[in-house]
Amino acid sequence: MKINRNFDNLVPNYLFAEIAKKTSAYATAHPEQKLIRLGIGDVTLPLPRTAVQAMKVGAGELSHKETFKGYPEYEGYDFVREAVAKYYAGFGVKIEADEVFISDGAKSDTGNIGDIFGADNTVTVPDPVYPVYVDANIMAGRRIVYAPGTRENRFLPMPDESIHADIIYLCSPNNPTGAAYSADQLKAWVDYAIKNDAVILYDAAYEAFIEDDCPRSIFAIDGARECAIEFCSLSKTAGFTGVRCGYTVIPKELVRDGHNIHALWYRRQATKFNGVSYPVQRAAAAVFSEEGQKEFKANIEYYKENARIISAALDELGIFYTGGKNSPYIWLECPKGMGSWEFFDYLLENAQVVGTPGEGFGSQGKGYFRLTSFGDRENTVEAVERIKKLLG
Structure with a gap:
């Protein structure tokens, strides 16, 4: 028998495994620190x-x-x-x-x-x-x-x-x-x-x-x-x-x-x-x-407000980004010429905020970073304040 050898051409996707590994190692070494995850691609509000x-x-x-x-x-x-x-x-x-x-x-x-x-x-x-x-x-x-x-x-x-x-x-x-x-x-x-x-x-x-x-x-x-x-x-x-x-x-x-x-x-x-x-x-x-649409639109508005909060901070810091409007994702250029993983480490170690390195999404993602608005409001606001203090 033969295996589909096209699978040999897949690049092992270590992105989220590496994020989890780095985040876990930091949490273990610094149990007193509160980590905030703005890289999450999953929703957090309950079903309508x-x-x-x-x-x-x-x-x-x-x-x-x-x-x-x-x-x-x-x-x-x-x-x-x-x-x-x-x-x-x-x-x-x-x-x-x-x-x-x-x-x-x-x-x-x-x-x-x-x-x-x-x-x-x-x-x-x-x-x-x-x-x-x-x-x-x-x-x-x-x-x-x-x-x-x-x-x-x-x-x-x-x-x-x-x-x-x-x-x-x-x-x-x-x-x-x-x-x-x-x-x-x-x-x-x-x-x-x-x-x-x-x-x-x-x-x-x-x-x-x-x-x-x-x-x-x-x-x-x-x-x-x-x-x-x-x-x-x-x-x-x-x-x-x-x-x-x-x-x-x-x-x-x-x-x-x-x-x-x-x-x-x-x-x-x-x-x-x-x-x-x-x-x-x-x-x-x-x-x-009709009722279901009212309920899910309320949840979406909650996430969109989180996105506006993140976007406003990037505007204040003068950082280029796309998204933040029409989308739960904010795609930003890493500041100070940092690479994607370099910025991941910098943000984790100095602000205890976790995001997603852009190069995990393709070669054009090098030097970019994804934040998401799917967290809760309190943590989003706190994360933004930490980022502003670090990069301001």
């Missing part, structure tokens, strides 16, 4: 009450023969898919309920979508980048071309007309940089994809954080239905990181190489995925109810 109640009702239904549910539909129950379509309509984007596939999260689908594409496709990903986009395609043996995000383009790379791409990964608002594409910028990507007969894989996991006129969906852009697939998640929208639920939207008219992409994805899911549990889907549908 409406979602929890719906989950309880759904679980209760499973205890009665009359309302018991077995295997769920591969693409999700109609009541959730209809709720997602109605949610999109609420910000002016029309999709059909039967174009929605309910899943256990955007990470799974952005990695698994490659199953329906050939290994000889060229893939374009931004750099810095969410690691799953890269690793999933390395595992499949595809050629990867990086679109560099830099200070000059404010970490919003644009198409390079001299390069042909078949598959394009975009994330807006972006993880890790927090930068969000404008409608004009996304239109340029859509036009490029159509010209190259490519497919855009659009990760909208942070769309609920958008507060200005940046598009919340690729399908707000004319032509996107001809070339795009959209992924989203309730992890950051409604705190479902420990519950797991997301959705993927594939227009029924999307065709490549003589094959209907919607039909191919259904075939893949029916083969390899048994669906999301009934109680979780009940909770997901409740998130999109």
Whole structure:
């Protein structure tokens, strides 16, 4: 037997293991110090009450023969898919309920979508980048071309007309940089994809954080239905990181190489995925109810206020950054010319604040650093004061 040797080409991801190791060693050596973690990518506020109640009702239904549910539909129950379509309509984007596939999260689908594409496709990903986009395609043996995000383009790379791409990964608002594409910028990507007969894989996991006129969906852009697939998640929208639920939207008219992409994805899911549990889907549908939206938007506003607090401090210190608006992430240039890991150590040892070195997200992340707004307010304020005192 043979192993898939493409795995040999993966760079071992020591980023978070190294962060944990360094943080643990410091905590052990300095037990009297209070560490504040601003590198956390997980939410900290509880689930919306409406979602929890719906989950309880759904679980209760499973205890009665009359309302018991077995295997769920591969693409999700109609009541959730209809709720997602109605949610999109609420910000002016029309999709059909039967174009929605309910899943256990955007990470799974952005990695698994490659199953329906050939290994000889060229893939374009931004750099810095969410690691799953890269690793999933390395595992499949595809050629990867990086679109560099830099200070000059404010970490919003644009198409390079001299390069042909078949598959394009975009994330807006972006993880890790927090930068969000404008409608004009996304239109340029859509036009490029159509010209190259490519497919855009659009990760909208942070769309609920958008507060200005940046598009919340690729399908707000004319032509996107001809070339795009959209992924989203309730992890950051409604705190479902420990519950797991997301959705993927594939227009029924999307065709490549003589094959209907919607039909191919259904075939893949029916083969390899048994669906999301009934109680979780009940909770997901409740998130999109009027009351559920009020509750999750309150949580998001809490995180956005944390981001504003961090951003205001960086403005005061004169440090360049992206994000902090439309996003829970703040991507800053390391001060005093420090490298990413150098700044990590400096911040840990002198302010007892933990963040994420940017080079863990790609070569363009060298000299940059990610902070997040997912902590609680008291710790965020204290961390900011420590950073201002250290760098001011």
